[in-house]
Amino acid sequence: MARMNMIQALNSAMDVMLGRDPNVVLLGQDIGFFGGVFRATDGLQRTYGEHRVIDAPIAEGGIVGSAIGMGVNGLRPVVEIQFADYIYPGCDQIISELARLRYRTAGDFFAPLTIRTPCGGGIRGGQTHSQSPEGVFTHVCGLKVIMPSNPYDAKGLLISAIEDDDPVIFFEPKRIYNGPFDGDPDKPAVPWTAHDKGEVPEDYYTLPIGRAEVVVEGAEVTVLCYGTMVHVCKAAARLAEVDAEIIDIRTMVPLDVETLRTSVEKTGRCLIAHEATRFSGFGAELVATVQEECFYSLEGPIERVTGWDTPYPHAFEWEYFPGQKRVAAGLERVMEAG
Amino acid sequence: MPRTPRLHIPHPPARPGDKPDFSYVEISPAGAVPRPDVMTRLRDIERSLAFEMVRVLDENDAAVGPWDPHLDAHDLQVGLQHMVLTRLFDERMQRKQRQGKISFYMKSLGEEAVSVAGAMALDPGDMLFPSYRNQGLQIARGRNPVDMMCQLLSNSKDMCKGRQMPVMYHWARGNIFSISGNVATQFPQAVGWAMAAAIKGEDNIAAAWIGEGSSAEADFHYAMTFASVYLAPVVLNIVNNQWAISTFQGFAGGERRPFSARGPGYGIPGIRVDGNDFLAVVAVTRWASERARRRVGPTLIEHVTHRADAHSTSDDPSRYRSKDEALAWPLGDPVERMKAHMIREGAWSEKQHVELVETLSRLVDDAWEDAISYGTMTEGPWLDKNELFEDVFKDIPPHLIRQREQLREMED
Numbered sequence A: 001m002a003r004m005n006m007i008q009a010l011n012s013a014m015d016v017m018l019g020r021d022p023n024v025v026l027l028g029q030d031i032g033f034f035g036g037v038f039r040a041t042d043g044l045q046r047t048y049g050e051h052r053v054i055d056a057p058i059a060e061g062g063i064v065g066s067a068i069g070m071g072v073n074g075l076r077p078v079v080e081i082q083f084a085d086y087i088y089p090g091c092d093q094i095i096s097e098l099a100r101l102r103y104r105t106a107g108d109f110f111a112p113l114t115i116r117t118p119c120g121g122g123i124r125g126g127q128t129h130s131q132s133p134e135g136v137f138t139h140v141c142g143l144k145v146i147m148p149s150n151p152y153d154a155k156g157l158l159i160s161a162i163e164d165d166d167p168v169i170f171f172e173p174k175r176i177y178n179g180p181f182d183g184d185p186d187k188p189a190v191p192w193t194a195h196d197k198g199e200v201p202e203d204y205y206t207l208p209i210g211r212a213e214v215v216v217e218g219a220e221v222t223v224l225c226y227g228t229m230v231h232v233c234k235a236a237a238r239l240a241e242v243d244a245e246i247i248d249i250r251t252m253v254p255l256d257v258e259t260l261r262t263s264v265e266k267t268g269r270c271l272i273a274h275e276a277t278r279f280s281g282f283g284a285e286l287v288a289t290v291q292e293e294c295f296y297s298l299e300g301p302i303e304r305v306t307g308w309d310t311p312y313p314h315a316f317e318w319e320y321f322p323g324q325k326r327v328a329a330g331l332e333r334v335m336e337a338g
Numbered sequence B: 001m002p003r004t005p006r007l008h009i010p011h012p013p014a015r016p017g018d019k020p021d022f023s024y025v026e027i028s029p030a031g032a033v034p035r036p037d038v039m040t041r042l043r044d045i046e047r048s049l050a051f052e053m054v055r056v057l058d059e060n061d062a063a064v065g066p067w068d069p070h071l072d073a074h075d076l077q078v079g080l081q082h083m084v085l086t087r088l089f090d091e092r093m094q095r096k097q098r099q100g101k102i103s104f105y106m107k108s109l110g111e112e113a114v115s116v117a118g119a120m121a122l123d124p125g126d127m128l129f130p131s132y133r134n135q136g137l138q139i140a141r142g143r144n145p146v147d148m149m150c151q152l153l154s155n156s157k158d159m160c161k162g163r164q165m166p167v168m169y170h171w172a173r174g175n176i177f178s179i180s181g182n183v184a185t186q187f188p189q190a191v192g193w194a195m196a197a198a199i200k201g202e203d204n205i206a207a208a209w210i211g212e213g214s215s216a217e218a219d220f221h222y223a224m225t226f227a228s229v230y231l232a233p234v235v236l237n238i239v240n241n242q243w244a245i246s247t248f249q250g251f252a253g254g255e256r257r258p259f260s261a262r263g264p265g266y267g268i269p270g271i272r273v274d275g276n277d278f279l280a281v282v283a284v285t286r287w288a289s290e291r292a293r294r295r296v297g298p299t300l301i302e303h304v305t306h307r308a309d310a311h312s313t314s315d316d317p318s319r320y321r322s323k324d325e326a327l328a329w330p331l332g333d334p335v336e337r338m339k340a341h342m343i344r345e346g347a348w349s350e351k352q353h354v355e356l357v358e359t360l361s362r363l364v365d366d367a368w369e370d371a372i373s374y375g376t377m378t379e380g381p382w383l384d385k386n387e388l389f390e391d392v393f394k395d396i397p398p399h400l401i402r403q404r405e406q407l408r409e410m411e412d
């Protein structure tokens, strides 16, 4: 075991997989010699060579398209898109091609890609370095969609994603690369070392795709969240003095309905939180799922706390970000209702 | 079974610790490239323009050859002034970022001539579509530095109302389009603007700038196709400053052919120009804009230059390139070359230059004091928080009115 931050854990996952499987290759902008703008691939080109850790031209459509070709020809590409905000030029290749290749060829062709991309705000990145576009991809059938909230999960899930024969979009909340962030920008940054999920095995291990995790047990309300918001929701529940059961969704597609149902049947209340915009966001799918599965257990309406339905601004970052206060207010509303 | 990979991977000639090596940059002597009439057929000019390098300033700082734009002393002085102001502005704003006064900054050190000469060679009514490293366009079009600083500060006078990261300016009245954080998107947009001008029968043209790294994006190629198909009145500029972030120009396809040579492939003339030669940039931009205005068609210009500093304040170039690159760059520094030429022509003196730097430094410092009176990152006056919800749509829809109220309740 070692203490790792999220970058180190991701780096370790790729290191392990490059070592285990000669077909694993990494492809992305600035990932090779430089080691990535967030340093997630630091040192990997030195170890595995420039034919395994490959710098790419600035062309996301070209990166995804050529990675599909590599995947069809037996490789297992791990693509880095430098910011989730820059994934859109690759979207035709992702949505029309990658997601449907297996279906349209009745299983004769598939491309086992993992697309890693840093997402989320709270870094003064403005509208083109802060987006959380997971809902765009959960709406596409044929893609698995993951967002870890800590180093341990990040490594185990990334290895599973790389080994998975289906395409996986792997979102990395960049605000928590270096430490868990509870939504309060005025507090000094905390490193991962103090967090139990900052303890990460150096070797190979996997976490199953399709399993949520109950990170805090509670009796009064179920909080469904993922990524940075897991840490924000934990702090918000303390602030609101609510005995909340906090569930880290971890993998949005496929969704672990069983864990959600068990919890909501127990608590009878539910709040959903994400950083992404609200309208048609992934939270809407969660609301629908909870009401389909647990309608008769619910004691009040399901609450959503999300980013506003505007682009992510540079000024007013903390008015935009669904921080502790907004989640706590949401928790109070859920508890009062019904 | 061990594998023997055969895939070609481009390698820059020098990495940290190596001696910089720019021997791959092919340079024509000043004055050597003929200047064809703008009506000349593409097939008669494509080799000389796309593969040679248009240069006007020679080793003795004299302006020579058919591309000399014959600027008078006043225009030379204005050009130099804009370049020096751009450089001082950059230098000060980078310092402000280091002091934590602004969140991010990007300099254009070493590339000032590309934007300043480009803007000066075009008409004020021509629409400019910049990338994030063309602050010289704003300066040369006479934008008040205070306005630019207010954008950097996201303060109460920010033209973007706090919605964009620093350097993503726009200037509707100055005919400069909004800068996008997503690279290359401006290229086909500029072509469309030019198509609209042609549809409406108007004479203004469009011009766009893109980094050589970003020219790998599909948007670049869309722009070239549309410009060629419709003979759009547009000047398309690739700024080849040798580096994207950590990848050199070979990763954008520049290893075996200059970027200018992509033009003829699309049926568009490509001109390769010494981007650090102010006079040469003025001359080729004039040639290209004349082609556009006389309805001959679009032109692709490759400006060969060098990014002398980091990609941005988030970047550390010592990790991927040789430290002394800027000194070894064979095309020199655009400000120094222009200054030397003007002194030689009797249009400038060392004393005047010192005074200019002093005056403009004061101007930038005064502008900063003015700008921060409209608010900083930590002190008001602030933008109105309600603005967060404006301009998503022309009229604010009910769900955003509701969200605006929710924010207000939270703040109370």
Ligand SMILES: Cc1ncc(C[n+]2csc(CCOP(=O)(O)OP(=O)(O)O)c2C)c(N)n1
Residues within 6 Å of the ligand: A029, A058, A082, A086, A089, B133, B181, B182, B183, B210, B211, B212, B213, B214, B215, B241, B243, B244, B245, B307, B311
């Ligand atoms: C669509 C998109 N992909 C990636 C990025 C990240 N990025 C920003 S600038 C840059 C390098 C661009 O290099 P170049 O076009 O050569 O311009 P320069 O910075 O050298 O002026 C990259 C990769 C981005 N902003 N947008």
